[in-house]
Amino acid sequence: MSERIWTAALVVIGDEILSGRTQDKNVAQLASWLNVQGIRLAEVRIVPDVEAAIVEAVNTLRARNDYLFTTGGIGPTHDDITVDAIAVALGVPVVIHPEARAALDRYYASRGGLTEARLRMARVPEGAELIANRMSGAPGIRVGNLFILAGVPHITAGMLDALTGTLEGGLPVLARTVGAWVPESEIAEMLGATERAHPGVAIGSYPFFREGRVGANFVVRATEQALVDQVIDALTAGLTAAGHAPVEGGI
Amino acid sequence: MSERIWTAALVVIGDEILSGRTQDKNVAQLASWLNVQGIRLAEVRIVPDVEAAIVEAVNTLRARNDYLFTTGGIGPTHDDITVDAIAVALGVPVVIHPEARAALDRYYASRGGLTEARLRMARVPEGAELIANRMSGAPGIRVGNLFILAGVPHITAGMLDALTGTLEGGLPVLARTVGAWVPESEIAEMLGATERAHPGVAIGSYPFFREGRVGANFVVRATEQALVDQVIDALTAGLTAAGHAPVEGGI
Structure with missing residues (x-):
């Protein structure tokens, strides 16, 4: 529904x-x-x-x-x-x-x-x-x-x-972040495939340059906590498999 | 023109x-x-x-x-x-x-x-x-x-x-600021009258609360430096006359 x-x-x-x-x-x-x-x-x-x-x-x-x-x-x-x-x-x-x-x-x-x-x-x-x-x-x-x-x-x-509390609304959007010291272009395909495999989820990719290195944070948004957690697990596994240590909560 | x-x-x-x-x-x-x-x-x-x-x-x-x-x-x-x-x-x-x-x-x-x-x-x-x-x-x-x-x-x-320098434009907008430790409501009439008396000038009034006191900065914008200076002089005189020490450059 x-x-x-x-x-x-x-x-x-x-x-x-x-x-x-x-x-x-x-x-x-x-x-x-x-x-x-x-x-x-x-x-x-x-x-x-x-x-x-x-x-x-x-x-x-x-x-x-x-x-x-x-x-x-x-x-x-x-x-x-x-x-x-x-x-x-x-x-x-x-x-x-x-x-x-x-x-x-x-x-x-x-x-x-x-x-x-x-x-x-x-x-x-x-x-x-x-x-x-x-x-x-x-x-x-x-x-x-x-x-x-x-x-x-x-x-x-x-x-x-x-x-606060006086406006009618729906479910709040929940978000979790995982980051890695990787150029987003290296794992772009995995990100897109993960989003496509999980309807109702949006994955944002936010690159940055810090300490002379390139990295990115990946923000998973959905209204169901279980779905957010499942996609964070999938990204964590995908980053690990590609040789990039995932940082829970983002960098 | x-x-x-x-x-x-x-x-x-x-x-x-x-x-x-x-x-x-x-x-x-x-x-x-x-x-x-x-x-x-x-x-x-x-x-x-x-x-x-x-x-x-x-x-x-x-x-x-x-x-x-x-x-x-x-x-x-x-x-x-x-x-x-x-x-x-x-x-x-x-x-x-x-x-x-x-x-x-x-x-x-x-x-x-x-x-x-x-x-x-x-x-x-x-x-x-x-x-x-x-x-x-x-x-x-x-x-x-x-x-x-x-x-x-x-x-x-x-x-x-x-x-930079590759786009055609007109005259840049010049701005100068004068501030005072006064609630903007106390000198609202003087501000409005000063703006009306000087066509081509916009005066913005930006209140703030700092160090437990109320104040405001008044930003004068126009494309002619002489006009900006003239309006800053008028505001400075108006603030002084109303008993509020003007702070050149803003607070």
């Missing part, structure tokens, strides 16, 4: 990623978190702080995935246009969320009060719920299966924490 | 990025390199090792950008399908490139010879040229304005090196 696969997509919003100024960390962070929820990150788009680009990405990706996440652009400054762009994508107005306003009021009570700029962070697409943010006053936003998260990675992490 | 803006897009190909196993470094690396060439990275898509996903991304993005880059999936193993997928996208057959074959022959002469798996790395979409790779035997591939690069970041870097 084949298990339903749940998928998510991510739109990373921000000129700072596309200019090379900031190294994105949310793709890897969200991917790892999703996997624990039994959801696969199927595709990512990185777009600039431009309304039309955000609208296109959001509408394309939400139509073909179970969940859509965005990161970035929900702060108080002029370059934070995510909420407005997503409201356009959804065809709904932007409203002030009363709980978000109350949360910002509390947070800024001892920090100079709720100014107009700060009130921007209480704006949500109509119909939205809030996602708790313990790190600062500005909440994340949920509109159905669309999740609007912060861009600063440790704030994003807190919002994901608040969502 | 408005300067023509040259744009590029990037398709990152690889299950290892979408699974969270590997932290991508090529987005930031390519973005920085492109900027020096006078080309802006306009959009990025991260797709799995699936032909249809690669074809869709490649064909959409090459149609609306001056240049398209891909990273990943050009090795010798079964999960390396980039060349085949791009040939499908371009509607051309895959052929063995004679120079690539010769380069691999030389590289593997002392490393066990050119096997069938290794010969896979000489396969290119018909009509392609090679991009030199000093790090290993497998070259990158250029087909018109489409550049197929390796996924391992230091190999990608070598291929970009080989391309």
Whole structure:
């Protein structure tokens, strides 16, 4: 019986990623978190702080995935246009969320009060719920299966924490790794044959150059532990037979 | 006179990025390199090792950008399908490139010879040229304005090196940063007004939390140095007037 696969997509919003100024960390962070929820990150788009680009990405990706996440652009400054762009994508107005306003009021009570700029962070697409943010006053936003998260990675992490266990998913993908000090080209045929012999398994081959030597790690992914273990055993035997000492867990 | 803006897009190909196993470094690396060439990275898509996903991304993005880059999936193993997928996208057959074959022959002469798996790395979409790779035997591939690069970041870097100065571009985007220990919400209005008063300039506001304190860096971007300097002066004056010591170069 084949298990339903749940998928998510991510739109990373921000000129700072596309200019090379900031190294994105949310793709890897969200991917790892999703996997624990039994959801696969199927595709990512990185777009600039431009309304039309955000609208296109959001509408394309939400139509073909179970969940859509965005990161970035929900702060108080002029370059934070995510909420407005997503409201356009959804065809709904932007409203002030009363709980978000109350949360910002509390947070800024001892920090100079709720100014107009700060009130921007209480704006949500109509119909939205809030996602708790313990790190600062500005909440994340949920509109159905669309999740609007912060861009600063440790704030994003807190919002994901608040969502843990609340999303319906399938079986998480399990992974085990075996490595060897061998050029992947030498055992490419064995790898391909092993994958073909085990439907439901994906084997990734990731070469590297370290300590002046060439090696590769082979990552076996499937939703059944027994199947993952069986393929790891097959690769271990195949590497050994070819004269390359397998390193359990990878190098 | 408005300067023509040259744009590029990037398709990152690889299950290892979408699974969270590997932290991508090529987005930031390519973005920085492109900027020096006078080309802006306009959009990025991260797709799995699936032909249809690669074809869709490649064909959409090459149609609306001056240049398209891909990273990943050009090795010798079964999960390396980039060349085949791009040939499908371009509607051309895959052929063995004679120079690539010769380069691999030389590289593997002392490393066990050119096997069938290794010969896979000489396969290119018909009509392609090679991009030199000093790090290993497998070259990158250029087909018109489409550049197929390796996924391992230091190999990608070598291929970009080989391309430096060969692509037509416009003026590079210049950037300067000023920072302050202030919540961005306190000076949001001044930032927005400063940007509006200086057409051709983008000001990015990037908040952070460090040493238990809140601060932000403000990045001014434009293609004219005088304009960048003028806006940095305006922000410096604005921060000072609001009682926040500006930190030249950012915090």
